[in-house]
Amino acid sequence: MNFKNILSVSVLAVLSIVNAAPVTTKTLPSVVSKSKPILGSSTKTIPSSYIANQDKSKSIIDGCKAKSGIPVTAYDSNEVTSVCLISYGSEDEIPKESTCFYHNEDTVFCIDDEYTSFKDCIKSSNNYSYFSCNSNVHTFVNKQKQNGLVLSRPLVSYPEKVRHAITPREDQKECQDNNGLVFSYQTIFQYLCLYPESNFKSPEKEHCVTVDGKPYCIFDDDTTTGFCKKSSDFYNKESCTLLLQYIGRNKQMKVEEN
Structure with missing residues (x-):
């Protein structure tokens, strides 16, 4: 038998052994069976503290x-x-023991101590800080965007x-994104936002000027200077x-009365 015939027989022998070898599938079920308990037991891995805080959150909401x-x-x-805000109208009696702020011209929000977690909002506490409290509350509420608030x-x-x-940076970015001009002075926390006059439905109700010959008006929501708001x-x-x-x-901008 020549070399080619020997090689052919050897190859055929190897192939016959491979083809004859049974396909082992026993390992597949073992892998699948191991994954099922992992998936099925995922709820068991939730910490009890998470469930407790979930219940606490519901209790706060209800309260x-x-x-x-x-x-x-x-x-x-x-x-x-958590934050709990109680709304009062302009004619309502506002509780003196609460930290309150204006939501708009006719609405005052007061922060309820019992269901608010920020300690700097409790007037009787040594940690009380009006600015810090409101900064935390505004940042938290606006981040959550719950109840459409x-x-x-x-x-x-x-x-x-x-x-x-x-939120000075957010205010100023919003102003610039709407083709407004930001006039800041002394610190980042003191600024005015001027929108093109065409942005206003009733510009006569706003403080308006011309900037380099173009009409602009103060946009109050992004302005910290109170004496520029007509109302x-x-x-x-x-x-x-x-x-x-x-x-x-x-x-280097020319500002004139409108």
């Missing part, structure tokens, strides 16, 4: 609603974060109606215009 409040909550295995910016304190910048008790036309002109000169 806040029982007070006619608006609950906003978030939870994980470690903690429950978005708190207006900047913060307007109650009862003083003093405007505080909580405000602190409105001062002369002071607002002088401030805009001062900032404009530093920006």
